[in-house]
Amino acid sequence: MDLVVDGERVASGSGKEVLGHPAAAVAWLADTLAAFGIDLEPGHLVSVTFV
Template sequence: WERALLEEDLSTLGLVLYKNGEPVAQGAGAACLGHPAKAVAWLANALAAFGVALEPGEIVMSGAWAPVQPASPGDLFTLVGTGGRALSLRFV
């Protein structure tokens, strides 16, 4: 999304999700076991119990910061984070 996020406390990052211009969900990084890094650490430890390791370059999602929303063709979702950072995705 942007490198500046690497320097921030993701537990305090707030997000609002818009679907076709209407707000449909909101959340914060703290929703992921208190901090997204804690959720990833939990995953790594759980996988290790089965002899599986996270590998460099793998993409890991820390968990849902807000409830999942249904999507249909043509829907436009915009995620706006603290500080006005926006990321948009249109389903085709």
């Protein structure tokens, strides 16, 4: 997963860091966004795909 803000990659995580329940990926995203002072809010779209 890559977190891109204004076209710049500011954080990334590999699949092995979010194995298990798909909510683990969303939790990683929420924690990573929080480090940048950004919150997940109602209406934000998060797409998680496991291959």
